[in-house]
Amino acid sequence: MDGEKLFATSCGWCHQDGGRAAGRGPKLAGSDRTDEYLLNRIRVGKEGAMPAFAGSFSEPQLRAIVAYIRSLKDTHP
Ligand code: HEC
Structure with missing residues (x-):
């Protein structure tokens, strides 16, 4: 299971630089959200x-x- 590839295909055009920078969507790197929060948001x-x-x-x-x-x-800062 390649999370990086899945992310690049489905998420990367809004969550820029592989989720490391803010674009249309917020930066995800360094998130202090819980896993459950992240999972729920993606669902x-x-x-x-x-x-x-x-x-x-x-x-x-x-x-x-x-x-x-x-x-x-x-x-990214
Ligand atoms: C059409 C653009 C778009 C796509 C595609 C997209 N996102 Fe988002 N994402 C957003 C926006 C905009 C927000 C912020 C929404 C808000 O809370 O106001 C967001 C928020 C999030 C959050 C919550 C961040 C936080 O801390 O509140 C997560 C996690 C997330 N996205 C993950 C993903 C993942 C994983 C994918 C691919 C499966 C994805 N997103 C695809 C636009 C997108």
């Missing part, structure tokens, strides 16, 4: 801002994406 999205991905990804794929977000180094 349900946000009305008018971010699509819901519950139907697009399996549970292991969702976990892989969260693991990828956690692996990001917070390099």
